Amino acid sequence: MTSTTSAPPAQQPKSRPGDRIFAGIAKGAGVLILVILAGVAVFLISESVPALTASPDEISGDGGLASYIGPLVFGTLLSAVIALLVATPLAVAIALFITFYAPRRLAAGLGYVVDLLAAIPSIVYGFWGIFWLAPRLVPFYRWLEENLGFLPFFVGPVSSTGRTMLTIGLVLAVMILPIVSAISREVFSQVPTLHTEAALALGATRWEMIKMAVIPYGKSGVIGGSMLGLGRALGETMAVAIILSGSAAGITWALISSANPQTIAANIALQFPESTGLAVNTLIASGLALFVITLLVNMLARWVVNRRADFSGAN
Amino acid sequence: MAKRIDVSDLDIYYGNFKAVEGVNLSIEPRSITALIGPSGCGKSTFLRSLNRMHEVIPGARVEGKVVIEGQDLYGSDVDPVDVRRQIGMVFQRPNPFPTMSIYDNVAAGLRLNAKKTSKSDMDDLVERSLKGANLWTEVKDRLSRPGSGLSGGQQQRLCIARAIAVQPEVLLMDEPCSALDPISTLAVEDLMMELKEQFTIVIVTHNMQQAARVSETTGFFNLNGVGQPGRLIEYNPTEKIFSNPDEKATEDYISGRFG
Numbered sequence: 086m087t088s089t090t091s092a093p094p095a096q097q098p099k100s101r102p103g104d105r106i107f108a109g110i111a112k113g114a115g116v117l118i119l120v121i122l123a124g125v126a127v128f129l130i131s132e133s134v135p136a137l138t139a140s141p142d143e144i145s146g147d148g149g150l151a152s153y154i155g156p157l158v159f160g161t162l163l164s165a166v167i168a169l170l171v172a173t174p175l176a177v178a179i180a181l182f183i184t185f186y187a188p189r190r191l192a193a194g195l196g197y198v199v200d201l202l203a204a205i206p207s208i209v210y211g212f213w214g215i216f217w218l219a220p221r222l223v224p225f226y227r228w229l230e231e232n233l234g235f236l237p238f239f240v241g242p243v244s245s246t247g248r249t250m251l252t253i254g255l256v257l258a259v260m261i262l263p264i265v266s267a268i269s270r271e272v273f274s275q276v277p278t279l280h281t282e283a284a285l286a287l288g289a290t291r292w293e294m295i296k297m298a299v300i301p302y303g304k305s306g307v308i309g310g311s312m313l314g315l316g317r318a319l320g321e322t323m324a325v326a327i328i329l330s331g332s333a334a335g336i337t338w339a340l341i342s343s344a345n346p347q348t349i350a351a352n353i354a355l356q357f358p359e360s361t362g363l364a365v366n367t368l369i370a371s372g373l374a375l376f377v378i379t380l381l382v383n384m385l386a387r388w389v390v391n392r393r394a395d396f397s398g399a400n
Numbered sequence: 401m402a403k404r405i406d407v408s409d410l411d412i413y414y415g416n417f418k419a420v421e422g423v424n425l426s427i428e429p430r431s432i433t434a435l436i437g438p439s440g441c442g443k444s445t446f447l448r449s450l451n452r453m454h455e456v457i458p459g460a461r462v463e464g465k466v467v468i469e470g471q472d473l474y475g476s477d478v479d480p481v482d483v484r485r486q487i488g489m490v491f492q493r494p495n496p497f498p499t500m501s502i503y504d505n506v507a508a509g510l511r512l513n514a515k516k517t518s519k520s521d522m523d524d525l526v527e528r529s530l531k532g533a534n535l536w537t538e539v540k541d542r543l544s545r546p547g548s549g550l551s552g553g554q555q556q557r558l559c560i561a562r563a564i565a566v567q568p569e570v571l572l573m574d575e576p577c578s579a580l581d582p583i584s585t586l587a588v589e590d591l592m593m594e595l596k597e598q599f600t601i602v603i604v605t606h607n608m609q610q611a612a613r614v615s616e617t618t619g620f621f622n623l624n625g626v627g628q629p630g631r632l633i634e635y636n637p638t639e640k641i642f643s644n645p646d647e648k649a650t651e652d653y654i655s656g657r658f659g
């Protein structure tokens with residue numbers, strides 16, 4: 086992607102020193118990224134080998150590597166997907182409101198506040214989740230259990246502390262909201278006037294204009310923003326570690342009970358200080374799994390964005 | 401279908417800046433009216449005030465009256481969205497929706513009208529509009545391809561097809577040929593001659609020959625100096641404007657003895 090920018094044209098007229106220096110720096114930066122990425126991958130793989138080759142009963146939990154990492158992968162994906170499902174529509178709505186509906190003064194203030202959310206350290210979100218959000222969610226969870234308890238997500242018994250998978254998902258949603266909405270706002274504000282006016286001149290209302298010209302134009306940007314958010318949610322350590330600490334369970338879809346799967350990053354943070362020998366290798370192997378997941382998510386996003394490149398509006 | 405437009409004492413503002421002042425004119429139905437004048441004199445601004453596109457720009461507003469067939473466009477109970485559905489617009493730069501196919505571009509306005517149209521009726525309307533815009537034969541085999549993949553002239557005709565698909569009463573065209581080659585320009589001019597059987601057409605152009613070729617009536621806008629509002633200097637039958645104008649300024653502009 087980055088390292089192939091400076092293919093020299095077949096016949097080079099005159100190469101200016103400025104161009105050469107810039108091309109060199111750009112190429113160097115591109116190569117450096119690849120080297121770092123490769124370095125991380127090599128480290129993760131080489132450190133995981135002992136865990137990958139160990140016999141099942143040596144791994145903590147005695148069930149082998151797959152049954153150790155499996156629930157963690159599941160918990161990681163589940164919490165991140167909940168966060169994404171909650172945050173993306175909200176972030177897009179906020180971005181649309183700020184760009185097209187809010188009076189200009191309010192829009193500036195609101196944009197600033199949303200950006201500020203991104204600057205809050207994740208440990209603060211963790212405490213906010215435990216002490217403020219979780220207790221307030223308990224009555225809501227009771228209601229969910231009573232009315233929607235037939236769904237696997239809302240089976241009881243409801244956690245009395247509110248420190249559940251759904252709480253984590255919501256805290257993560259708040260954490261990734263600023264990233265997704267800032268990027269959405271950016272792409273929405275870049276929709277050419279030419280296209281918004283084309284829609285309005287056809288007799289579109291403001292909402293119809295948004296559906297016709299803005300969302301299709303901004304869609305790939307919003308997907309990109311969500312994937313950045315997903316990346317942050319997947320890798321989030323502290324907030325998850327604080328809220329879910331000590332409640333590791335296997336694979337379960339129950340979102341509001343007290344038995345929840347842990348996430349990879351939080352599990353590493355919690356277990357690492359007390360681990361030695363093979364246990365460390367096991368944790369690094371789970372880190373390798375997280376690395377692969379993140380890579381796959383990014384490739385998926387790229388594929389989604391490129392699928393209809395013809396219609397992207399980039400030409 | 402076609403409707404007459406009466407404009408009286410129209411002042412048009414961008415915030416505090418008065419861009420156009422004191423316009424009075426009547427536009428006949430089923431005719432082509434050309435607006436000419438030097439750059440910056442307010443032709444586009446005036447044109448956009450006729451379908452309430454002017455107020456889309458923050459701070460922009462209008463004083464005075466625009467009456468279409470007895471209905472005051474700027475009446476307090478008039479919804480600008482309804483106005484724009486009746487009065488179509490083609491812009492200077494072709495602006496098909498890049499995220500839509502050729503077919504969907506033409507159908508876009510029809511879908512807005514929220515009436516349930518069956519697939520076959522929609523196909524007919526799209527075909528008729530594309531034929532109306534002289535584009536059908538060039539695109540009929542690639543209706544599902546993106547509209548932005550067409551040439552500039554084809555894109556402009558696609559925009560015309562999109563505008564006429566909703567059967568507006570009036571069609572406003574802001575320099576529709578300024579990005580086109582002579583052959584596409586002639587195609588668009590022929591098209592305008594056909595369309596005026598059904599629509600009232602108002603066109604802004606910098607091309608004197610074009611104004612002379614296609615229009616029945618011509619309005620000449622001018623401004624006294626930078627920062628001054630533009631005014632309608634003369635509004636007369638095209639023949640008269642180009643042979644024996646009332647105003648000296650018109651004659652100077654047309655004969656190129658301007659500025």
Ligand SMILES: Nc1ncnc2c1ncn2[C@@H]1O[C@H](COP(=O)(O)OP(=O)(O)OP(=O)(O)O)[C@@H](O)[C@H]1O
Binds near residue numbers: 437440446
């Ligand atoms: N969005 C805007 N905000 C503020 N002033 C504007 C805006 N658009 C146009 N103007 C001003 O209004 C005046 C008329 O502009 P307008 O675009 O109507 O001219 P025009 O006659 O269409 O010119 P051209 O032939 O170059 O297209 C100009 O002085 C211009 O600077």
Ligand SMILES: [Mg+2]
Binds near residue numbers: 445
């Ligand atoms: Mg103009």
